[in-house]
Amino acid sequence: MIWNESKECMSRDEMMHLQSTRLVKQVKNVYHSVEHYRKKMQAVGLEPGDIRGIEDIDKLPFTTKDDLRDTYPCGLFAVPRSEVVRIHASSGTTGKATVVGYTRRDIENWEECVARILTMANIGSSDTVQVSYGYGLFTGGLGAHYGAEFLGATVVPLSTGNTKKQLTMMRDLGVTAICCTPSYLMYLAEAIEEQGILNDLVLKSAICGAEPWTENMRREIERRLHIDAHDIYGLSEVMGPGVAGDCKFHTGLHINEDHFFAEIVSPETLQGIPDGETGELVFTTLTKEALPLIRYRTKDLTSITHEKCECGRTTARLSRFKGRSDDMLIIRGVNVFPSQVEAALLDMSEVSPNYLMIVDRVDNLDTLEVQVEVDERFFSDEIKELENLTKKITHVLQQALLIVPKVKLVEPRTLQRSEGKAVRVIDKRKLV
Amino acid sequence: MRMNQISVFIENKEGNLLTVSKILKDNNIDIRTLSLADTSEYGMLRMIVSDEELAKKVLKEAGFPVSITPVIAVRTNNKVGYMHDLLEKIPAEIANIEYMYTLPSDEGSVLILKVANPDKVEEALGN
Numbered sequence: 215m216i217w218n219e220s221k222e223c224m225s226r227d228e229m230m231h232l233q234s235t236r237l238v239k240q241v242k243n244v245y246h247s248v249e250h251y252r253k254k255m256q257a258v259g260l261e262p263g264d265i266r267g268i269e270d271i272d273k274l275p276f277t278t279k280d281d282l283r284d285t286y287p288c289g290l291f292a293v294p295r296s297e298v299v300r301i302h303a304s305s306g307t308t309g310k311a312t313v314v315g316y317t318r319r320d321i322e323n324w325e326e327c328v329a330r331i332l333t334m335a336n337i338g339s340s341d342t343v344q345v346s347y348g349y350g351l352f353t354g355g356l357g358a359h360y361g362a363e364f365l366g367a368t369v370v371p372l373s374t375g376n377t378k379k380q381l382t383m384m385r386d387l388g389v390t391a392i393c394c395t396p397s398y399l400m401y402l403a404e405a406i407e408e409q410g411i412l413n414d415l416v417l418k419s420a421i422c423g424a425e426p427w428t429e430n431m432r433r434e435i436e437r438r439l440h441i442d443a444h445d446i447y448g449l450s451e452v453m454g455p456g457v458a459g460d461c462k463f464h465t466g467l468h469i470n471e472d473h474f475f476a477e478i479v480s481p482e483t484l485q486g487i488p489d490g491e492t493g494e495l496v497f498t499t500l501t502k503e504a505l506p507l508i509r510y511r512t513k514d515l516t517s518i519t520h521e522k523c524e525c526g527r528t529t530a531r532l533s534r535f536k537g538r539s540d541d542m543l544i545i546r547g548v549n550v551f552p553s554q555v556e557a558a559l560l561d562m563s564e565v566s567p568n569y570l571m572i573v574d575r576v577d578n579l580d581t582l583e584v585q586v587e588v589d590e591r592f593f594s595d596e597i598k599e600l601e602n603l604t605k606k607i608t609h610v611l612q613q614a615l616l617i618v619p620k621v622k623l624v625e626p627r628t629l630q631r632s633e634g635k636a637v638r639v640i641d642k643r644k645l646v
Numbered sequence: 647m648r649m650n651q652i653s654v655f656i657e658n659k660e661g662n663l664l665t666v667s668k669i670l671k672d673n674n675i676d677i678r679t680l681s682l683a684d685t686s687e688y689g690m691l692r693m694i695v696s697d698e699e700l701a702k703k704v705l706k707e708a709g710f711p712v713s714i715t716p717v718i719a720v721r722t723n724n725k726v727g728y729m730h731d732l733l734e735k736i737p738a739e740i741a742n743i744e745y746m747y748t749l750p751s752d753e754g755s756v757l758i759l760k761v762a763n764p765d766k767v768e769e770a771l772g773n
């Protein structure tokens with residue numbers, strides 16, 4: 215089923231026309247309402263009238279996380295506080311939180327976007343949806359919650375934690391769909407197996423997002439829980455979950471393009487690149503009222519296709535995310551992302567996904583050492599077994615990274631952690 | 647005879663072995679014998695201790711990967727050729743010895759063997 219055929223199945227011409235109209239209006243709006251945007255446009259000699267359609271979008275300056283930081287907390291808001299009905303925030307890696315706001319219209323559009331993506335996952339008004347994302351400042355919980363309610367589904371707002379209660383509710387209330395992070399669903403799957411209650415459940419779909427996961431992980435979840443697992447994408451700056459999601463064909467994430475215009479640019483040159491090629495995802499919010507973003511650099515790396523999907527939707531699709539541009543390392547000329555290491559390790563059951571990459575330059579040659587924590591459950595006292603494990607990890611990483619790393623097994627919990635967030639990369643080359 | 651050996655994964659970092667020995671001492675655990683196998687990056691410390699369950703608990707708490715492995719203990723007579731006489735008794739098809747070391751005692755050494763097929767090996771040795 216398709217939630218909003220008039221928007222999701224528009225012809226490309228109609229969509230471009232709609233996007234053009236909305237962009238022209240949005241640019242006028244931010245120029246007059248947000249000093250920061252006006253100054254940035256003036257700095258490049260741009261007036262609102264210069265943007266006549268979506269084809270002019272690349273004349274506009276980019277917006278980055280720094281712009282949000284510099285105007286903390288609400289300097290990019292385009293409406294008076296009286297029109298803001300909700301605030302969310304995401305914790306920044308460098309201290310200050312990123313604060314985002316929504317008008318009543320923004321919340322309605324958000325609900326609509328989430329409802330479309332839940333529909334893609336075959337969820338309807340007769341379903342019971344368990345929301346196991348965190349509720350609060352994080353956009354996941356409330357975003358999924360109101361979208362599911364808007365759809366007419368029965369919502370069970372469990373938030374995160376208390377696995378026992380999660381499973382009891384899932385079974386007793388006949389939950390048919392769950393929204394949570396993929397890693398939490400893996401954890402729940404283990405608990406379900408341990409308790410042997412899979413046959414008591416009527417779960418049929420999962421909508422997972424908020425962290426990177428692999429196609430293998432998606433299939434693993436489907437196999438273990440006998441469900442259909444879907445990907446939902448979003449970032450709080452742009453809206454929250456519901457910016458894009460995948461349909462039953464799992465051939466990319468359909469973008470809610472009438473609300474969000476997506477561009478893929480080269481992270482180095484910032485020039486647009488063709489469909490199918492990997493680059494940085496850039497979003498312009500076409501309808502956001504409280505916090506409009508113009509060409510916001512997400513730092514997420516992916517590619518885009520504008521081909522019509524088998525499901526009948528015509529909206530552009532994003533391929534599975536390949537990492538983040540700010541994490542990119544160039545080792546022996548090859549682009550390497552920590553997320554690739556993480557994904558490869560997540561796919562191996564014998565090790566914990568805790569790792570540390572040490573990049574160095576020895577005799578003018580880049581070296582990559584990957585330290586991996588031995589998982590206690592698979593610890594063998596035979597050196598032969600540990601050597602086999604090292605070889606296996608090396609092979610898996612080589613397949614993923616296209617360079618051969620040196621793999622070192624380390625004791626569990628020895629890898630550095632700072633403020634709960636693990637240090638994943640040490641690049642010694644920068645010190646030279 | 648079957649014995650429980652405790653194996654500890656130790657990274658080759660300064661003071662790591664000292665940490666293990668201190669933990670055992672502080673918990674009044676006696677090391678009856680040990681063997682340390684090492685590679686360039688990590689070592690495997692295998693020990694027969696007075697209380698392997700307690701050793702496992704305290705070392706695990708300190709973050710070391712630990713496992714308890716059943717091994718075969720065979721008393722020897724300290725005569726020339728004892729090792730050959732013993733190994734000869736094990737039929738070739740089950741003689742897959744992963745590693746071995748000795749446990750000294752007043753009445754001659756005890757050989758500690760880790761094999762893939764402990765039941766069959768014990769049967770062959772008439773142990």
Ligand SMILES: [Zn+2]
Binds near residue numbers: 461462463468523525
């Ligand atoms: Zn589709």
